[in-house]
Amino acid sequence: AQKTVLITGCSSGIGLALAIKLARDKQKRFKVYATMRNLSKKEKLEKAANNILGKTLEIKQLDVCDEESIKTCVNNIPERRIDILVSNAGMGLIGPIECQTIDEMKTVMDTNFFGLVRLLKEILPDMKKRKSGHIVIISSVMGLQGILFNDVYAASKFAVEGFCESLAIQALQFKLRVSLIEPGPVITEFEKKVYEDGMKMDLSAADEETARMFADVYLKNYNQIFQSLGQSAEEVAEHTVKIILTENPPFRHQTNTLYTPVTTLKYADPNGNLPIDSFYKMVFHHDRIFHASLNFFKLLRWSSRKNIAST
Template sequence: IPHSVAKEPGGCCKCRNSELKRMARRNVLITGCSSGIGLALAVKMAKDEQKRFKVYATMRNLAKKQPLEEAAGHRLGKTLEIKQLDVCDEQSIKTCVNSIPDRRIDVLVSNAGMGLIGPIECQTIEEMKTVMDTNFFGLVRLLKEILPDMKRRKSGHIVIISSVMGIQGILFNDVYAASKFAVEGFCESLAIQALKFKLQLSLIEPGPVVTEFERKVFEDGMKMDLSAADEETAEMFTNIYLKNYKQIFQSLGQSAEDVAEIILAENPPFRHQTNTLYTPMTTLKYADPNGDLPIDIFYKMVFQHDKIFSASLNFIKLLRWRSRKSFDLGKPSQ
């Protein structure tokens, strides 16, 4: 039938195809999009060539939206909208979700978080509570608002940006690791219920990621008042931990864009560690049910074989540099 005389109830074929495409587009809500992984993922999904997503990129402070606006370019206002959302404020979450047509969120990416490093003697309980409130209870607040709609529709994908420190604690990351352990246990429990409602749940576990988030954590650590710690602990934090911090990120670190690529993968597993260079570290935990092996190895790496550890990081850094260089020349090395 000629397009001009098509009589189907839904209108002309072109209009119906356009409407079907619009309906098939998935609404994605991402938290913590002012920088880092959140910004990279929001832009990646908004620029999807198949236009599968309408991205609602959120952040606590809209005064920090300029980098996202610049990165989004002409997609801004089309496949990407910026909204205010504070994961520590229930009303802020409700207002944001209510502003989305039909409150329909097909994919939720819980990415907002904060870090904290240093000796616990030098951290206040209020600082610790803020980390837990953001990293753990922030996720809980989001799900209390969004999960009932997903369960009712029996459709939805929940993506949580966790960390390898949700699997294995690291020196001077006690509180941050605790918050991520809480996230992992919460999601492992919730995943069983999610299956019943045909929902997907994915824990993304990056290792070191070079972002503004990590730079701020490092800078805060450099400025920390260590007077409450004993001399040996203060020395350990300054001359061992902080000294190796940058080297670890330069050797093992990923970019935010690398992590964003993983999230777009088809049928992601429940847990996914994004950094294969870091995987041997976390594998130690599964190799010994008693838990002694990883602690013993980390202790020896840091305090007994620190020169070998440093040399290994430099070697990895060199290999990665050579790999990138050859890739840029169009001749990938083995």
């Protein structure tokens, strides 16, 4: 039978790419409810969906920060049956905390963390009753490892990861599956918006040294990191489809093999100093090492693309 999939945040990026990939499945195994906060932004998805719109793909309104909108959306799905929930909606925030307001930080936590909690409060009880369901969460490598000037974003993704680790134990009893998808940098609206907000940020509340670190070191290297390591939304969607189709899906899945050496640093040192020292040296003391690593990543990326092309 066709599986029902509900995905949040489908007006752009990974959500849009995943909705299209699943709805275009040749064997028509999925009925996709592609949801978005603001339906006036549905044009891009509608265009990409084209002939499958109203068939294997339907567009619905859902704001993960609004419990009523979640309830209305779920109530409008036949028998409220959601076999696969993909929690994808999210937002970023970069910069020194001295220059961010508590309200801005709360919006990030409310979207990235409480957004998932609200979805599950509505959808999990039905899944438990049916003793079937797959909860897929688009987390991030920043759910495993903090990165300079991403303090609050990393905290929101750590919250997601801790929550899911706890939930996954209970889920076993109900035969539910939980999978965290952990992309590295992905080239989407997200990264553009975060960068633009960073460029516009009023740094007057920060001391000179911090402002310099952010503007002259972090922002200057930001685009290079995305260029050399960044995946496309389609690549992340492909990984997610594979996890959805796997019989016994893993709890964690990193989508970017070029990034894995970085996350591995965390597990190589139980004291936790190795990744912190490495990031520090890379960014501040050995600018040349940093650029050499970026070039190395570019080379790896180029050769892996060549290998894929030749197979």
